[in-house]
Amino acid sequence: MAEFPPVPLTLEGSHVLHQFFRFDWKAWRATSSADRDRIASEATAALQRLERTVAGSPIQSALFSELGHKGDLILVHFRDSLEQLNQIELDLAQTAFYDFLTPVHSYVSIVELGLYESTRKTYEAAAAKGFEQHSPDWNAEVEASLKRGTEAMKPRLFPAVPDTKYLCFYPMDRKRGEKVNWYMVPFLDRQRMMHEHGMIGRRYGDRVRQIITGSIGYDDWEWGVDLFSDDPVVFKKLIYEMRFDEVSAIYALFGQFFIAIRLPIDKLGAWLAGKL
Numbered sequence: 001m002a003e004f005p006p007v008p009l010t011l012e013g014s015h016v017l018h019q020f021f022r023f024d025w026k027a028w029r030a031t032s033s034a035d036r037d038r039i040a041s042e043a044t045a046a047l048q049r050l051e052r053t054v055a056g057s058p059i060q061s062a063l064f065s066e067l068g069h070k071g072d073l074i075l076v077h078f079r080d081s082l083e084q085l086n087q088i089e090l091d092l093a094q095t096a097f098y099d100f101l102t103p104v105h106s107y108v109s110i111v112e113l114g115l116y117e118s119t120r121k122t123y124e125a126a127a128a129k130g131f132e133q134h135s136p137d138w139n140a141e142v143e144a145s146l147k148r149g150t151e152a153m154k155p156r157l158f159p160a161v162p163d164t165k166y167l168c169f170y171p172m173d174r175k176r177g178e179k180v181n182w183y184m185v186p187f188l189d190r191q192r193m194m195h196e197h198g199m200i201g202r203r204y205g206d207r208v209r210q211i212i213t214g215s216i217g218y219d220d221w222e223w224g225v226d227l228f229s230d231d232p233v234v235f236k237k238l239i240y241e242m243r244f245d246e247v248s249a250i251y252a253l254f255g256q257f258f259i260a261i262r263l264p265i266d267k268l269g270a271w272l273a274g275k276l
Helices: 025-029 033-051 082-093 096-100 116-128 136-152 187-203 233-243 246-251 265-272
Strands: 010-023 061-066 073-079 101-114 166-174 209-214 223-229 252-254 258-262
Touching: 010 082, 010 136, 010 209, 025 096, 033 061, 033 082, 033 096, 033 265, 061 265, 073 082, 073 166, 082 096, 096 101, 101 223, 116 136, 116 187, 187 233, 187 246, 223 233, 233 246, 246 252
Parallel strands: none
Antiparallel strands: 010 073, 010 101, 061 073, 061 258, 101 209, 166 223, 166 252, 166 258, 209 223
16 A cells, blocks of 8 residues: 555535625614615525526525624535535625625535545555556546446535524644644554544544535635534534544644524525624
């Protein structure tokens, strides 16, 4: 394995956009009641069109009321392409509601499944057939493996926004400093650590839905992590336990954490009146 490529294979699915906004409450209160009603109604209709592409289809956009000083609203979108995500931004910008929003943060990424276990098996199979690394035959073997994986993992690669009450989002990196560098660790060691890391998440699988998105080349961090649950305390317990895991304790760097409560789009008018 030491002679195989060090990069684990990955599967990619939905493109993801997180939008974080501050709401201008002062300007909203200064707006006439009739205009507020009209703007709220138009915004609700616009967001409902984004929520589902077809009536009864999976939820692809969701609205959240954010806690803390970092912002007021979070929108999370899952789409098949960057063009579709960009169109969402343009559509929202055309609404009168957008005049009351100030973007304070955003995150662009793509749903990613890391394949440490499958990578090893794929590379070993290609080597056993005598294929030279990165030769046409080697590449075909890898592509066939990725195609099978994509078909098997479609529900995870192209997820709906989970129907849970709470959201926790944070970006993260792997350390690559002078003394500790994840990207210089031998493949087998990384594989072992990621397996142990994943086992912790599995123990919480009945209480939290985790969606990992890759953002290398897309945004400032390397991965984005979305946690969805009906019990926000689970976020603390899961992340705290993972801090004791080798891969996190030694190699992880974390960005800001954002926590929010699901805001059903038909309740936006109530939220604008100060009611959750």
